[in-house]
Amino acid sequence: MIFTQYYLDCLSQASYYLIADETTHHAIVVDPRRDIAEFLADAAAHGLRVEAVINTHFRADFIAGHLELAAKTGAWIGSGQRAEADYPIRKLADGDRISLSDVTLQIMETLGHTPESISVLVYEHATDEVPYAVLTGDALFIGDVGCPDLLASLGHTAEQLGAMLYDSVQHKLMALPDQVRVLPAHGAGSACGKNLSAERASTIGEQRATNYACAPMTAEQFLTMVTEGQPAAPGYFVHDAVLNRRQHALFDVAKPPPLSVGEFLAARADGAVVLDTHDAPDFAAGHVRGSLNVPADGRFAETAGTVVKPDQRILVIAAQDREEEIVTQLARIGRTTWPATCANRKPRS
Helix, strand or coil, rough: EEEEEEEHHCCCCCEEEEEEECCCEEEEEEEEEECCHHHHHHHHHHHHHEEEEECCCCCCCCCCHHHHHHHCCCCCCEECCCCCCCCCEECCCCEEEEECCCCCEEEEECCCCCCCCEEEEEEEECCCCCEEEEEEEEEEECCCCCCCCCCCCCCHHHHHHHHHHHHHHHHHHHCCCCCCCEECECEEEEEEEECEEECCEEEEHHHHHCCCHHCCCCCCHHHHHHCCCCCCCCCHHHHHHHHHCCCCCCCCCCCCCCCCCCHHHHHHCCEEEEEEECCHHHHCCCCCCEECCCCCCHHHHHHHHHCCCCCCCCCCCCCCCCCHHHHHHHHHHHCCCCEEEEECCCCCC
């Protein structure tokens, strides 16, 4: 079995990619990000065919790459049986098994972070009694659990989601054997929880012993603990939660050509927001009047998604050779840049 974790530090986000064996070359990607070149390159290098892409839930913190992967590979898109989307999905019920030859995946409903959330049990051999790992999405983190995500769960209350999550964590995930590897979709820095570890893998046994939310308790105690002190969600989360349910334009990572001064000024006059991504000292030394400064480091995308509204087009002022990186980070959270978007010098205003 090939099993790989792809981790994106700037969003504290993990995707997973696995295959049965060298005789079938069948692969599945779980919780992909929107820029999929790395998945495709690895698949090509190993001679793999991506058969399916599975989302553990509708994300609010980034735009998932299910549509891009399906378009490139012909893969089917899988989601929990309670999911509703306006693109074709295969609804996966609790206990459903997906065979990749000997490697087998089994769906476990782990509702509560969102009402359609699932986890994915990974069996290295179809006859194994104990799973190799469980991909927990945002249901169970290392050191924490996913908070009831009201922004991605319109129509549900925190109490309803909390009761679902209590059952998922206490009665389903904690029923797994201690040696099962726990591989969540987020790590430290994510706004999807309040106490996430910087570690990227654990075991059910370690979480049973150390994770506050996995200790025995009543449903009322659980709800109080998981809802208290949760971080405020960045401003773009509602937009992304809705967009992940919709058929939307695919992301094209082609390097954006620079704008001329005239094109830049015309686009700004047409309402585009000017986003200067230079470091603060460079911005302070000189910048286009009225531009916003969000340095292109650290959690750039989250900050940009908070200060720029979803319906605003963006003009990017970028350092030389960082244009593609910045446009990709903005696309990951569903922010749209102007056609031919970047200037690598600062036009005079």
